[in-house]
Amino acid sequence: xxxxxxxxxxxxxxxxxxxxxxxxxxxxxxxxxxxxxxxxxxxxxxxxxxxxxxxxxxxxxxxxxxxxxxxxxxxxxxxxxxxxxxxxxxxxxxxxxxxxxxxxxxxxxx
Amino acid sequence: xxxxxxxxxxxxxxxxxxxxxxxxxxxxxxxxxxxxxxxxxxxxxxxxxxxxxxxxxxxxxxxxxxxxxxxxxxxxxxxxxxxxxxxxxxxxxxxxxxxxxxxxxxxxxxxxxx
Numbered sequence: 001x002x003x004x005x006x007x008x009x010x011x012x013x014x015x016x017x018x019x020x021x022x023x024x025x026x027x028x029x030x031x032x033x034x035x036x037x038x039x040x041x042x043x044x045x046x047x048x049x050x051x052x053x054x055x056x057x058x059x060x061x062x063x064x065x066x067x068x069x070x071x072x073x074x075x076x077x078x079x080x081x082x083x084x085x086x087x088x089x090x091x092x093x094x095x096x097x098x099x100x101x102x103x104x105x106x107x108x109x110x
Numbered sequence: 111x112x113x114x115x116x117x118x119x120x121x122x123x124x125x126x127x128x129x130x131x132x133x134x135x136x137x138x139x140x141x142x143x144x145x146x147x148x149x150x151x152x153x154x155x156x157x158x159x160x161x162x163x164x165x166x167x168x169x170x171x172x173x174x175x176x177x178x179x180x181x182x183x184x185x186x187x188x189x190x191x192x193x194x195x196x197x198x199x200x201x202x203x204x205x206x207x208x209x210x211x212x213x214x215x216x217x218x219x220x221x222x223x224x
Contacts, residue, residue: 043215043216044200044215045214046212046213049212086152093166095160095164095165095166096141096158096165096166096204096206097143097158097166097168098143098153098155098202098213100145100152100153100154103152103153
């Protein structure tokens with residue numbers, strides 16, 4: 001069965017500190033993983049995806065198939081990074097679906 | 111281009127009633143998915159439609175149904191509402207290319223069942 005686990009419900013860091021939001025997955029196929037972010041009063045939006053290997057707003061995430069992880073990292077957190085972050089696994093089974101983790105609320109304090 | 115539009119934004123219904131929610135995808139997107147978001151369960155996949163056909167379905171009872179029209183607009187229906195159906199219902203649209211399955215979300219419809 002496909003599963004995405006985000007072990008931390010809440011992560012609080014100081015501005016300028018490094019951030020790592022953890023995501024582990026279980027999937028027997030070749031995974032396609034995403035990080036989505038939801039800022040206060042805004043819609044859920046894509047932050048980054050593993051196939052593009054890009055850095056968005058200073059965030060990066062590397063797929064580690066050996067550890068089945070896709071942790072989100074940023075070296076220096078900013079107050080505007082405060083938001084809800086969701087790790088998601090794209091599953092193709094005759095149709096398309098996203099399997100989301102429960103989310104981690106990131107709070108960056110000055 | 112215009113984003114995913116969901117209507118209405120808010121709904122209050124009574125137990126036992128039924129409700130229909132609407133979603134207009136981004137122009138050119140043929141895949142429309144629906145998700146239920148609750149504080150306890152998080153985001154859960156309901157179903158996905160493509161070219162007016164349901165291709166994939168999550169683990170929800172038959173009271174939850176949907177459809178897609180020829181212009182890719184989609185509706186979802188919940189019959190015999192229960193208190194536990196209170197949630198934010200999100201619609202997402204995407205191009206149907208397996209290597210580019212970025213989903214664009216609407217702002218959601220907040221359903222409250224009393």
